[in-house]
Amino acid sequence: MALMVKKFGGSSVANAERVFNVANIIIEDYKKGNDVVVVVSAQGDTTDDLIAKAKEINPSGASKREMDMLLCAGEQISIALLAMAIEKLGCPATSLLGWQAGFQTNSTHSLARIKRIDPERIRNELDKRRIVVVAGFQGLNKHDDLTTLGRGGSDTSAVAIAASMHADLCQIYTDVDGVYTADPRKVPKAKKMDQITYSEMLELASLGAQVLNNRSVEMAKKYGVQLEVLSSLEAKPGTIVKEKVTMEKMLISGVAKDNNVSRIAIVGLDDTPGVAFKIFNKLAQAKVNIDIILQSVGRDGTKDITFTVTEDQAQEAVEAIEAMRDVLTFKSVSADNSISKVSIVGAGMETHPGVASKMFEALSDANINIQNISTSEIKISVLIDEKDADRAVIAVHDKFID
Amino acid sequence: MALMVKKFGGSSVANAERVFNVANIIIEDYKKGNDVVVVVSAQGDTTDDLIAKAKEINPSGASKREMDMLLCAGEQISIALLAMAIEKLGCPATSLLGWQAGFQTNSTHSLARIKRIDPERIRNELDKRRIVVVAGFQGLNKHDDLTTLGRGGSDTSAVAIAASMHADLCQIYTDVDGVYTADPRKVPKAKKMDQITYSEMLELASLGAQVLNNRSVEMAKKYGVQLEVLSSLEAKPGTIVKEKVTMEKMLISGVAKDNNVSRIAIVGLDDTPGVAFKIFNKLAQAKVNIDIILQSVGRDGTKDITFTVTEDQAQEAVEAIEAMRDVLTFKSVSADNSISKVSIVGAGMETHPGVASKMFEALSDANINIQNISTSEIKISVLIDEKDADRAVIAVHDKFID
Numbered sequence: 001m002a003l004m005v006k007k008f009g010g011s012s013v014a015n016a017e018r019v020f021n022v023a024n025i026i027i028e029d030y031k032k033g034n035d036v037v038v039v040v041s042a043q044g045d046t047t048d049d050l051i052a053k054a055k056e057i058n059p060s061g062a063s064k065r066e067m068d069m070l071l072c073a074g075e076q077i078s079i080a081l082l083a084m085a086i087e088k089l090g091c092p093a094t095s096l097l098g099w100q101a102g103f104q105t106n107s108t109h110s111l112a113r114i115k116r117i118d119p120e121r122i123r124n125e126l127d128k129r130r131i132v133v134v135a136g137f138q139g140l141n142k143h144d145d146l147t148t149l150g151r152g153g154s155d156t157s158a159v160a161i162a163a164s165m166h167a168d169l170c171q172i173y174t175d176v177d178g179v180y181t182a183d184p185r186k187v188p189k190a191k192k193m194d195q196i197t198y199s200e201m202l203e204l205a206s207l208g209a210q211v212l213n214n215r216s217v218e219m220a221k222k223y224g225v226q227l228e229v230l231s232s233l234e235a236k237p238g239t240i241v242k243e244k245v246t247m248e249k250m251l252i253s254g255v256a257k258d259n260n261v262s263r264i265a266i267v268g269l270d271d272t273p274g275v276a277f278k279i280f281n282k283l284a285q286a287k288v289n290i291d292i293i294l295q296s297v298g299r300d301g302t303k304d305i306t307f308t309v310t311e312d313q314a315q316e317a318v319e320a321i322e323a324m325r326d327v328l329t330f331k332s333v334s335a336d337n338s339i340s341k342v343s344i345v346g347a348g349m350e351t352h353p354g355v356a357s358k359m360f361e362a363l364s365d366a367n368i369n370i371q372n373i374s375t376s377e378i379k380i381s382v383l384i385d386e387k388d389a390d391r392a393v394i395a396v397h398d399k400f401i402d
Numbered sequence: 403m404a405l406m407v408k409k410f411g412g413s414s415v416a417n418a419e420r421v422f423n424v425a426n427i428i429i430e431d432y433k434k435g436n437d438v439v440v441v442v443s444a445q446g447d448t449t450d451d452l453i454a455k456a457k458e459i460n461p462s463g464a465s466k467r468e469m470d471m472l473l474c475a476g477e478q479i480s481i482a483l484l485a486m487a488i489e490k491l492g493c494p495a496t497s498l499l500g501w502q503a504g505f506q507t508n509s510t511h512s513l514a515r516i517k518r519i520d521p522e523r524i525r526n527e528l529d530k531r532r533i534v535v536v537a538g539f540q541g542l543n544k545h546d547d548l549t550t551l552g553r554g555g556s557d558t559s560a561v562a563i564a565a566s567m568h569a570d571l572c573q574i575y576t577d578v579d580g581v582y583t584a585d586p587r588k589v590p591k592a593k594k595m596d597q598i599t600y601s602e603m604l605e606l607a608s609l610g611a612q613v614l615n616n617r618s619v620e621m622a623k624k625y626g627v628q629l630e631v632l633s634s635l636e637a638k639p640g641t642i643v644k645e646k647v648t649m650e651k652m653l654i655s656g657v658a659k660d661n662n663v664s665r666i667a668i669v670g671l672d673d674t675p676g677v678a679f680k681i682f683n684k685l686a687q688a689k690v691n692i693d694i695i696l697q698s699v700g701r702d703g704t705k706d707i708t709f710t711v712t713e714d715q716a717q718e719a720v721e722a723i724e725a726m727r728d729v730l731t732f733k734s735v736s737a738d739n740s741i742s743k744v745s746i747v748g749a750g751m752e753t754h755p756g757v758a759s760k761m762f763e764a765l766s767d768a769n770i771n772i773q774n775i776s777t778s779e780i781k782i783s784v785l786i787d788e789k790d791a792d793r794a795v796i797a798v799h800d801k802f803i804d
Binding site for chain 1 (some may be wrong): 403418420422428452456458459460464465467469470472474475478479481482483486487489490496497498502523546547548550709
């Protein structure tokens with residue numbers, strides 16, 4: 001007998017048929033004698049529909065407290081429906097809102113952090129052998145106001161419950177059956193991994209392989225919660241995410257592509273000290289998130305600085321730089337949205353030299369031009385032309401994984 | 403400066419335009435320096451949509467606890483949107499769920515009774531000169547589970563807040579501009595009343611003039627909360643409901659019609675003691691609500707008992723009686739749905755003889771046959787053929803009110 005936490009996303013409970021599918025998965029484990037806590041998101045497009053209603057009232061953005069009040073209704077609907085379906089199938093179930101499940105957060109509406117969980121009510125219900133269905137994504141601050149954890153917050157809710165209750169396993173159900181070495185829709189030879197480390201998962205998530213929310217992986221790592229990513233549509237084992245993988249390590253654990261990249265190039269900067277500080281300080285003030293930074297070697301007393309941002313922040317970034325003409329001398333600043341970032345991730349990289357050259361060889365063989373390179377301990381990213389991205393992923397993937 | 407409680411129904415907040423209309427009404431009184439607490443129902447068809455979702459999961463009816471969890475999401479959406487609209491118009495507002503507003507109820511899910519209200523949070527927000535928007539219809543039981551007060555519960559929520567906070571006035575906004583002497587869509591000469599007593603309002607409501615929920619009027623009467631029924635679409639005074647009306651009394655305060663009436667006739671009953679008890683005890687067990695009871699004088703050792711129920715309970719009532727063949731001797735039992743109940747209500751009736759005869763004269767003049775008569779202290783009801791009902795209301799109304 002184990003304590004299992006299961007999390008289902010919005011698409012898994014989008015309609016009555018899927019709600020019953022989820023209910024059956026839950027009941028199967030419950031009937032084996034396990035204690036089951038389920039975390040669900042709002043149904044399908046509910047959250048988007050509610051956001052649209054708010055936009056109608058205030059197109060420039062309503063207060064975050066009221067947005068949280070509004071959005072929390074979404075999970076409230078889905079937990080009630082799922083509990084009804086479980087009961088309809090003959091098993092006892094109790095739905096709990098975030099605050100009823102004991103989620104206490106700080107007061108940062110729309111991006112609240114969980115401060116602590118008091119799982120007493122959950123435990124009481126489990127002691128009565130009831131299945132507990134908890135609203136993900138939401139909590140309560142010290143003023144008794146509803147808060148939300150931000151998009152993807154339901155993953156975090158599930159991991160937080162698993163951590164606070166010392167659950168044996170936290171299962172994240174999605175529409176894929178695990179974590180792959182690359183996007184299986186794009187790379188025919190992509191392989192499902194049986195196990196992956198937290199660190200690798202974090203790098204993959206930040207590279208656009210949006211299987212798991214990053215905050216939830218960080219929390220799982222911090223509290224040692226064993227995760228499993230698996231399919232809500234097929235009954236088969238998924239991918240286990242944990243501290244150390246016991247199986248033989250592959251050199252790399254995944255290849256990811258991110259098209260939502262804009263490269264900002266500032267050309268002809270005065271090659272004087274403090275230039276980079278000025279630029280990135282200004283961008284931080286403008287709340288522009290920088291990903292990769294590349295600085296060319298100075299030449300003729302000038303240098304170039306290149307960095308990447310998400311495409312929706314490109315315009316802001318360019319404007320912020322242009323506004324610095326009085327304190328900064330440079331020739332031009334421009335944004336290029338036609339690039340992609342292709343990355344490989346693998347804990348094995350740290351101990352195996354030659355990974356980078358193998359990646360570059362794959363790209364060279366495929367006749368793909370590398371525009372920029374950025375590396376970290378367990379990751380290598382290259383910027384290439386967007387139109388080459390899918391070919392690049394396949395070429396790199398097949399070089400490392402067969 | 404006064405403390406005003408304002409209640410708006412679902413149709414008043416059905417879309418963004420109407421939400422802003424309501425926000426403007428609220429702000430007008432707020433800007434005069436009043437403290438304003440607003441109670442709202444779920445938007446338009448939200449409650450019906452949520453009920454349909456539950457029916458999809460469990461057509462034979464989900465658990466009431468989970469239904470309450472589901473339905474409470476409806477008001478949560480409307481309070482957030484209304485608070486956003488008020489803020490968009492430049493005034494500070496805070497939305498509060500039933501439990502945040504301090505509504506403590508018993509545990510009868512779907513038909514909970516309010517046990518007490520702790521309005522501390524409401525008062526704190528008012529002290530900060532904020533407009534408080536409260537979710538009607540909902541509360542919390544002692545197990546920290548959400549409960550609902552039943553249909554029309556938002557009226558009760560508003561009156562309960564007004565009672566607990568000693569508000570100066572509780573305004574119930576509807577799509578009519580007050581309480582009329584008859585349905586103005588049917589009776590051209592119907593007049594809006596400036597004032598009406600709680601007792602008259604209760605009788606009118608129970609007669610099918612569904613302007614105010616009966617429980618809310620009872621509560622207002624008990625705690626002496628002055629009500630006003632007024633339009634959310636036109637800015638003009640409505641009808642004040644209070645203990646004693648100060649203006650000169652009209653003989654009758656209203657004429658109402660109810661088509662949702664079925665007359666059950668049990669014919670040829672043994673005229674022995676205890677027969678009526680047996681019948682109505684059985685019907686009470688079957689949870690059939692009886693309205694009017696008429697018992698004919700015994701003749702040839704038999705008598706007839708006639709009573710009325712709502713049409714949806716007619717079949718149940720007949721079956722319950724048929725099932726008593728072993729303990730009850732009677733010739734036949736049948737239901738007749740083709741009748742209407744037309745009633746006049748007026749506190750003045752108690753002191754003015756001749757009201758009944760004046761009503762019968764009006765019906766006689768209109769050539770309408772009276773099938774049964776039932777009277778109470780401030781009400782006279784007649785059962786007539788359904789097809790005559792509209793004519794009857796006009797004839798009676800014009801006899802008393804000009």
